[in-house]
Amino acid sequence: MAQLLSSSSSLTIFSRNKPYLKPFNQCSMSFSTSAACNNSTYPFRKLFLQRQKPRKSLVLQVSAVSTSIETPVQTSSGEPSKPQRVMVIGGDGYCGWATALHLSKKGYEVAIVDNLIRRLFDHQLGLDSLTPISSIQNRIRCWKSLTGKSIELYIGDICDFEFLTETFKSFEPDAVVHFGEQRSAPYSMIDRPRAVFTQQNNVIGTLNVLFAIKEFREQCHLVKLGTMGEYGTPNIDIEEGYITITHNGRTDTLPYPKQASSFYHLSKVHDSHNIAFTCKAWGIRATDLNQGVVYGLRTDETAMHEELCNRFDYDGIFGTALNRFCVQAAVGHPLTVYGKGGQTRGYLDIRDTVQCVELAIANPANPGEFRVFNQFTEQFSVNQLAALVTKAGGKLGLNVETITVPNPRVEAEEHYYNAKHTKLVELGLKPHLLSDSLLDSLLNFAIQYKDRVDKKQIMPSISWRKIGVKPKTVTA
Numbered sequence: 001m002a003q004l005l006s007s008s009s010s011l012t013i014f015s016r017n018k019p020y021l022k023p024f025n026q027c028s029m030s031f032s033t034s035a036a037c038n039n040s041t042y043p044f045r046k047l048f049l050q051r052q053k054p055r056k057s058l059v060l061q062v063s064a065v066s067t068s069i070e071t072p073v074q075t076s077s078g079e080p081s082k083p084q085r086v087m088v089i090g091g092d093g094y095c096g097w098a099t100a101l102h103l104s105k106k107g108y109e110v111a112i113v114d115n116l117i118r119r120l121f122d123h124q125l126g127l128d129s130l131t132p133i134s135s136i137q138n139r140i141r142c143w144k145s146l147t148g149k150s151i152e153l154y155i156g157d158i159c160d161f162e163f164l165t166e167t168f169k170s171f172e173p174d175a176v177v178h179f180g181e182q183r184s185a186p187y188s189m190i191d192r193p194r195a196v197f198t199q200q201n202n203v204i205g206t207l208n209v210l211f212a213i214k215e216f217r218e219q220c221h222l223v224k225l226g227t228m229g230e231y232g233t234p235n236i237d238i239e240e241g242y243i244t245i246t247h248n249g250r251t252d253t254l255p256y257p258k259q260a261s262s263f264y265h266l267s268k269v270h271d272s273h274n275i276a277f278t279c280k281a282w283g284i285r286a287t288d289l290n291q292g293v294v295y296g297l298r299t300d301e302t303a304m305h306e307e308l309c310n311r312f313d314y315d316g317i318f319g320t321a322l323n324r325f326c327v328q329a330a331v332g333h334p335l336t337v338y339g340k341g342g343q344t345r346g347y348l349d350i351r352d353t354v355q356c357v358e359l360a361i362a363n364p365a366n367p368g369e370f371r372v373f374n375q376f377t378e379q380f381s382v383n384q385l386a387a388l389v390t391k392a393g394g395k396l397g398l399n400v401e402t403i404t405v406p407n408p409r410v411e412a413e414e415h416y417y418n419a420k421h422t423k424l425v426e427l428g429l430k431p432h433l434l435s436d437s438l439l440d441s442l443l444n445f446a447i448q449y450k451d452r453v454d455k456k457q458i459m460p461s462i463s464w465r466k467i468g469v470k471p472k473t474v475t476a
């Protein structure tokens, strides 16, 4: 059922009377079970169905470049241990691709599971990464040829439990890193179909992963990408997952209150609740990484070859604040500060994302434990980011201006923000703090690729208040 591509020696596609490209097939299955999505407006799975005809199973031979190197994995205590098998769901995306390579380099046996829908969103919305990116198959072949290390590839949708079952049985993961979600807040606020898709895809996908662990790999550690946005912006300090409260003379440690502010962020809240429950009920071991806003392009591994280059989003839907500001500065577009610009969030370099995930895997949660880490290294307001980019741009001879854009979101624009983030540091995280040199290199990348920038994609076009039930068509 699952499609498996191992760059080591052969490309094997399993199929039992089903279409060989799983997403096209599974969509008809998961689609038909959902009244919410089962209509002609559904933006993506319908497209799958139109495109792919069933094929028989197929095995292709791909020449092996070199043999795999068995590198012992170093735990944080420095003890070598048997290489763990890590399944990276969403391993073709911005954080997932960098993480898959990093773990492979560190000696883990890695499999990427991905339905490639992120690439489809770009096609449907007329967007593109600032950087040219290779197909996932070429990325993996390139990695193999450079390092001798194999990464297995399973193309399919984790919302299809049959597909997920096959991947679990075939790969037998010791840890699952789950990045495989629709991760854009604006995307989830485009229209009703995208809001429904985001929550269905994210919540059901995670639920399926939990069931797969329970059924097939009960010792497997789930490392789930959550978001700092689950907490919102409360007027008190944000703790790491839990808060001890004394109420009417009694004291308890409880999940920290959640106040998410988009259908996307809410999907992560729902995931957290489902994971917490299954840790209690079934003894699942899980770590929820409440990640802040990620910036940056290169990691040691993605910088090794242009075919390994990561994606870099700058548009109003998938681009995030600092990455967007660097591209805006490079092309002479004023920096787009939404509203008053006092919105403060936790930020981290993508090199720290990969480090944090590795630390979580190397130091797993105990059976039944639902562990929450706040994964960011520094806090900035949007105004502070704009000031930093203006200064760094000035040093490169760019004349950077800032405009105030009416805020398309519903969010506090001036607020208290103080979030704890000590647990990953205690495990050994060595943060790459935002520096002049990093901003310099990000701006230089943006300048290098500035001919690829579509300026029409820069201004925000999605309004939290104007979201409607009708599917929004994005015209060219």
Ligand SMILES: O=c1ccn([C@@H]2O[C@H](COP(=O)(O)OP(=O)(O)O[C@H]3O[C@H](CS(=O)(=O)O)[C@@H](O)[C@H](O)[C@H]3O)[C@@H](O)[C@H]2O)c(=O)[nH]1
Pocket (backbone or CB within 6 Å): 183, 184, 185, 186, 226, 227, 228, 229, 230, 291, 292, 293, 294, 318, 319, 320, 321, 322, 324, 336, 337, 338, 339, 341, 343, 344, 345, 346, 382, 409, 411
């Ligand atoms: O051109 C822009 C873009 C953003 N913002 C503001 O910057 C803040 C952050 O927005 P963002 O688009 O950089 O990040 P966000 O939508 O929160 O989502 C991103 O960061 C989240 C972490 S966090 O923000 O929830 O901590 C992740 O979960 C998401 O997957 C990722 O897309 C918001 O207040 C937004 O209004 C601007 O002022 N101007």
